[in-house]
Amino acid sequence: MRMAPGSQPRYWCETDTPVGRLLLAGDGQALGRVHFQSGPHPMQPSPEWRADATPFAHVCAQLGEYFSGRRRAFRLRLAPAGTAFQLAVWEALRAIPYGQTVSYGELARRLGNAAGARAVGLANGANPLPIIVPCHRVIGADGSLTGFGGGLCIKRALLCLEGAACVADLFSAHELAQVANGAPAGCPID
Secondary structure (H helix, E strand, O other): OOOOOOOOOOEEEEEEEOOEEEEEEEOOOOEEEEEEOOOOOOOOOOOOOEEOOHHHHHHHHHHHHHHOOOOOOOOOOEOOOOOHHHHHHHHHHOOOOOOOOEEHHHHHHHOOOOOOHHHHHHHHHOOOOOOOOOHHHEEOOOOOOOOOOOOHHHHHHHHHHHOOHHHHOOOOHHHHHHHHOOOOOOOOOO
16 A cells, blocks of 8 residues: 655544554545654644544554554555655555564665665654554664654554564563553553
C-alpha cells in the first residue's frame, strides 16, 4: 500500500493505548498524524480541526489489535506530509518486518545511499505516523536504542511487544510478560 502525499488534517481524536494517549489526525479519508500526548510536548489541534472519532474507527481498532499482539502490520490509508526523500524513507520503514530491527546505515543502503545514515535518521525522526509507520524498528549500528519521539522507554516497549531480539534479552521474563499484557517494561504509563 503506497502512502499518498499529505493533506491538511481536518479531523482529530485522542485514544488511550498501553503506551499512553495518542492524538490521531487526518482528512477523513486517510491518517496524516499520530502524536504521543503523554510526552513533554502534547500537540494542540488547530482550531479549524474538528474533534470526531468516527474517521479513526479503523485506526483505533487496528491499534488495539497491534497492542494485543493480533496485528503485525497496519492496513490503513495514510497521507503523511513530507518531502520526496522523507516519503521514501517512511515507505522503507514499512518494509521492516514486525519484530525485526535495522540500523540507520542499513536503511540508507536499502535506499541506495550507503553514506546517508544521518539523512535517514533525520527523516526517521520526522515521521508523523509513529507506530503505524514503524520508526521504532530503527536502531543504532551498535544495537543501541536511539532517539524516538515518544521516548526511549516507549520505543523499548514497542520492540519488546514485537519480540525484537535486540531488546528481548535485556529484560526478565516477568518484564516481558508485563509488556505482553500492555505495560511497558520500566516505564510509567499515564
